[in-house]
Amino acid sequence: MMPLKNTATRWGIISQLLHWLMAILIVAMAWLGLTMGDLPNGPDKIATYALHKSLGLSLLALVVLRLLWRLLAGAPAHVAGTPPWQVRVAAATHFMLYVLLFALPLTGWLLNSAAGFPLQWFGLINLPALAGHDEALHTLATSAHEWLFWLLAALVLAHAGAALFHHLIQGDATLARMLPRGWLRTPTKPTQENPDV
Template structure:
């Protein structure tokens, strides 16, 4: 059952998942943008396999984060935030969650339509989402690329908004997503306190 008491910041698990997913997305982006240029061979196969395994990890972690958010809730907008900014932030969060789920699913689909097996770090196989189908594969490739660039653009805007709030508005929007004690609005260390 969701918590009803409002939080002033993000729960420690939400913060940990946020930064872990961000790091994995950066790793996947770098792999995805460079692996196509690798010469054919074992290294290229291993790089593709790593990209797929990280993608599956992002899918699982994004689902976990969404479920946790539904259970634990999220802090309201920082005091003084205009209603239109709070609404844009809400829409952005929904879009980010949707993309974090859709992007790896599109990769899973394109892998299935190509007829390749899918493993998670070589530990176990995952079922195909579709049979081998060249037309579906081509469509899934286009969707995967479109979703990636949409996510990249939204992440840049998300990060820019957080930095704007911190550097120019001096509020706690960024600080409450960082580990405890890192920043206070204005860049000063925050006092330590416990998670609810």
């Protein structure tokens, strides 16, 4: 049975689902965000912007749940033998990823408010404006949204590269333990510290 909670050696199913669902949504959001501006004006363009906003708001809700779950369920210990500097770099990267997972939807919401547009979640829920109509704020929040996105993209690339490095070069369980048991074979034998990978 896959544990619901995180154990000392593995991420549980809830953390795994939240991690990969959010990763997929962020790739979709990047693609929507980077292409929607070039669409010809019309109902399709409006629907694409609305989808970007609704999915972005969903990500904001998901990161709140994820952070609460993280505080409740904790995290597995780092893989045995990891040098302390790598533990620190990983912790700093994960912290920054969490910050950006909040900052992106919030700057999106802010720029939308400052532009004077209403905001709905999939046409079902009306959300309040975070600020009144303000062109200077609109410009500022739009640049912040764009720059924070590129920072997120760079960090995600480094993060995914590190995960692949652990798996392919170091041969440890870092990536395997973020996936259901048995999906990835860990090249090294399970150690005493990682008996259940």
